[in-house]
Amino acid sequence: EVVVTQSPGTLSLSPGESATLSCRASQSVSSSYIAWYQQKPGQAPRLLIYGASSRATGIPDRFSGSGSGTEFTLTISRLEPEDFAVYYCQQYGASPPMYNFGQGTELEVK
Amino acid sequence: QVQLQESGPGLVKPSGTLSLTCAVSGGSLTTRNWWSWVRRPPGKGLEWIGEMYHTGTTNYNPSLKSRVTISLDMTKNQVSLRLTSVTAADTAVYYCAREGGYRLDYWGQGILVTVSS
Numbered sequence: 001e002v003v004v005t006q007s008p009g010t011l012s013l014s015p016g017e018s019a020t021l022s023c024r025a026s027q028s029v030s031s032s033y034i035a036w037y038q039q040k041p042g043q044a045p046r047l048l049i050y051g052a053s054s055r056a057t058g059i060p061d062r063f064s065g066s067g068s069g070t071e072f073t074l075t076i077s078r079l080e081p082e083d084f085a086v087y088y089c090q091q092y093g094a095s096p097p098m099y100n101f102g103q104g105t106e107l108e109v110k
Numbered sequence: 111q112v113q114l115q116e117s118g119p120g121l122v123k124p125s126g127t128l129s130l131t132c133a134v135s136g137g138s139l140t141t142r143n144w145w146s147w148v149r150r151p152p153g154k155g156l157e158w159i160g161e162m163y164h165t166g167t168t169n170y171n172p173s174l175k176s177r178v179t180i181s182l183d184m185t186k187n188q189v190s191l192r193l194t195s196v197t198a199a200d201t202a203v204y205y206c207a208r209e210g211g212y213r214l215d216y217w218g219q220g221i222l223v224t225v226s227s
Binding site for chain 1: 146148154155156157158161169170171172205210211212213214215217218219220
């Protein structure tokens with residue numbers, strides 16, 4: 001089973017700044033199996049990025065994903081007030097078939 | 111537009127069985143998608159519970175496999191979750207979600223289930 005670790009646990013930034021969130025897998029994984037979600041209090045997670053770098057429908061272009069192998073990154077440029085939330089990295093593992101989530105990164109207003 | 115809506119008891123007694131239903135609208139369970147359940151315990155992150163395909167194939171989180179059953183009702187277009195022998199550790203917001211190619215692209219709003227006597 002692949003373990004997914006996100007860092008940092010909490011990121012304190014101001015609107016207008018850029019955020020870099022990291023996701024590390026315990027073993028090399030296909031980029032096709034990596035997704036990122038945003039979750040705000042009281043709401044369901046929202047798919048932001050899939051296939052490591054493709055934006056989901058309706059996601060602003062200030063959100064971008066990159067990476068390969070064991071290291072993946074979500075970058076949010078020009079932070080807007082509505083971007084402050086918890087972000088999860090997800091890896092789909094084929095053996096056994098299952099979704100593995102990171103513990104989340106909380107992006108908070110500095 | 112696919113929409114999912116969870117329903118079920120918000121309170122379950124310890125050692126009891128948690129049963130939830132997810133009504134799917136705007137899409138059929140027989141499309142080429144898997145249907146998942148995910149939960150988020152208070153103060154913790156997301157945990158995938160399991161998934162089912164319309165052919166009857168299921169995959170479960172190994173940590174919950176012995177207690178979980180996911181089923182599909184094609185006539186009602188509903189996804190169900192059954193979790194037995196619950197404890198306080200099973201207290202969480204439970205979400206149903208649709209798989210769209212190794213990612214979960216549509217989610218229900220979630221339902222809080224508390225395990226308490």
